[in-house]
Amino acid sequence: MDERKDEAGLVRRGFFGLSAVGAAAGAGLGLMAPAGATAQTLGKSRLQMIKERGRLLVGTGSTNPPWHFEDANGQLQGMDIDLARLLAKNLFDDPTKVEFVLQGSDARIPSLITDKVDIVVQWMTVTAGRAQQVEFTIPYYREGVSLLLLARGGKYKSFDELKSAGNTVTIGGMQNVFLEEWVRKALPQAKVDAFESPDATLQALNARRVDAYLADQSAARWLMQQTPGRFIDSGYGWMPNSYASAVKPGDPVWLNWVNTVYKEAMMGVDFDYFAASYKKWFGIELPTPKVGFPTEFA
Known part of the structure; x- marks a missing residue:
């Protein structure tokens, strides 16, 4: 179990060891001043700058499947990578015109503020604290926690069975001071066993x-x-x-363009691409958006 403070000093949970957010961004980052944001809107939009540059700079990671990780050939893949390539495709009609800037979770906000990247697509949890420093796109995934069970040979096959078993159930998780609290939000009577790594926890489940x-x-x-x-x-x-992507504050043209791409991936012209990514990385079959009145306004 991994739990640290994020860039805004907020506690962020990461249960599988694949979703933990990095340490605080460091002193001196502060909040974005309204004057600076206003000044940026008066100049050239980042959208125009990216088009002139000829490539998109995306901050992301490389070690957290199914979001961003390297395959056997060292090529980046994952849901975040698919979204970044979708942006490049809509910018240049070429999904390869994206440069990935690999960074830790703690570098996400600083890399935006210092203009090292155009956008962060890196399993970033939306929080009110972070929203004072960056501007979030519309969310593309709703994360949460769940309980993984053995399909064969396990004693329990559903959450209801686990809950009915009361204090005879033992739940494993990565070591964290909040582990018992998180488990008991769902299973108040369960026993809790902490492990030092995801592999160790899986081994305990398999055994x-x-x-x-x-x-x-x-x-x-x-x-x-x-x-x-x-x-x-x-x-x-x-x-x-x-989970959403993040951009530097003060550029509504750029933010609106990214939101347009994401929305039409979820509901419109790029739905097939988006649905294929959900199926590949999460095993989720997305329902085809209904034709007629846009259901998002219903």
Whole structure:
């Protein structure tokens, strides 16, 4: 279990060891001053600057599947990478015209503020504190936690069975001072066993030393995709948080353009691309948007 403070000094949870946010950004970052934001809107939009440059600079990571990681050939892939390439495709009609700037989670806000990147696409949780320093796009994923169970040979097959078992159930998770609190939000009577790594926790589940593994839902879905028939989700999730991309404040033209691309990927012309990514990385079949009145305004 990994738990640290994020760029805004807020506690962020990362259950599977694949979703933990980095340390505080450091002194001197501060909040974006309204005067600076206003000044940027009076000049050239970043959208125009990117078009003139001929490539998109994207801040992201490389070690956290299914969001951003390297394949066997050292090529970046994952949901965040797919979204970045979608932006490049809509900018240049070429998904390869993107330069990935690899960074830790703690560098996400500083890299935007110092103009090292045009946008951060890096499993960034939307918080009110961060929204004082960056501007978020519309969310593209709702994260949460769930319980991973053994598909075969496990004692329990659903969340209801785990809850009914009361204090005879043991839940495993990565070591964290908040682990018991998080587990007991859903299972008040459960026993909790902490482990030093995701691998150790999975080994305990496979060896049936624990009955379930507390994991980020995206990580659990990715694991089920990679090992079909080995694990199942308990069917219950909690502690939701939204993932979105972030841009430097003060440029509504750039923010609106990115939001337009994301929205039409979810609801319009690029839906097939977006749906294929959801299926590949999370095993989720997205329903085709209904033709007629836009349901997002219903």
